[in-house]
Amino acid sequence: MAVIHSSIPFSFPGIAEDIDRLKRLLAHSLSLMKWAAPVEPQLLNIACGRADETGILLETLAAHRPRCHYLGLDLRQPEIQEARRRWTRPNSSAAKQDLQIEFRIADAASASAFPEGEVFDCVFIRHQNYWDAPAVWDLIFHHARMRLKPQGLMIFTSYFDREHELAIAAQRSRGFPLLLDIPHAQSRALTDAPGKSVDRRLAIFSHEFRS
Numbered sequence: 001m002a003v004i005h006s007s008i009p010f011s012f013p014g015i016a017e018d019i020d021r022l023k024r025l026l027a028h029s030l031s032l033m034k035w036a037a038p039v040e041p042q043l044l045n046i047a048c049g050r051a052d053e054t055g056i057l058l059e060t061l062a063a064h065r066p067r068c069h070y071l072g073l074d075l076r077q078p079e080i081q082e083a084r085r086r087w088t089r090p091n092s093s094a095a096k097q098d099l100q101i102e103f104r105i106a107d108a109a110s111a112s113a114f115p116e117g118e119v120f121d122c123v124f125i126r127h128q129n130y131w132d133a134p135a136v137w138d139l140i141f142h143h144a145r146m147r148l149k150p151q152g153l154m155i156f157t158s159y160f161d162r163e164h165e166l167a168i169a170a171q172r173s174r175g176f177p178l179l180l181d182i183p184h185a186q187s188r189a190l191t192d193a194p195g196k197s198v199d200r201r202l203a204i205f206s207h208e209f210r211s
């Protein structure tokens with residue numbers, strides 16, 4: 001698959017390296033699970049922000065696939081506007097893939113945020129924020145679970161161990177099977193809070209995935 005380049009370079013020091021490390025963590029996790037991308041992946045990135053991770057999600061979850069639908073959702077208009085500027089469809093004559101990349105300003109706690117009737121092979125949430133607003137994130141996770149194909153994967157990462165464990169416990173208490181919980185050995189420490197680091201842990205859930 002062609003690497004999808006953003007039209008605007010990453011604007012903060014360290015982000016490109018974080019994204020590269022996330023790609024390796026994700027690829028490693030999926031290989032542990034013996035996961036293979038479906039023929040036409042449908043990917044949902046919830047609370048995508050500026051969607052820094054869009055390129056590596058496409059490279060990891062839709063590599064060598066002729067077609068893919070990728071949808072990013074976030075509450076914040078400036079972030080979605082920047083995501084749209086960055087992640088334009090590649091030059092169609094050069095593109096080997098039919099990539100439908102779409103970003104929407106939407107509240108993922110509301111069912112109306114999600115496209116009518118579409119279910120996804122992977123729902124990704126980078127740096128979920130469960131402990132900040134558990135009631136809101138219970139709704140977001142509910143919609144994520146409901147929008148997943150039976151064999152589909154819900155994948156999330158977290159900044160903090162405790163936040164990660166709370167989000168995992170919330171899924172398990174609703175009967176959603178945890179398939180993998182992996183610490184990120186190369187996670188970059190952040191100085192604004194103790195115990196905080198980039199993509200510190202990654203968890204994968206599925207209703208019915210079997211390798």
Ligand SMILES: C[S@@+](CC[C@H](N)C(=O)[O-])C[C@H]1O[C@@H](n2cnc3c(N)ncnc32)[C@H](O)[C@@H]1O
Nearest residue numbers: 047048049073074075076106107108109126127
């Ligand atoms: C910690 S940032 C993560 C952004 C991006 N995934 C990343 O890791 O760089 C959390 C994002 O969640 C978004 N968010 C929070 N509540 C949301 C909601 N109810 N619906 C959609 N997005 C939400 C915020 O706007 C913010 O962009």
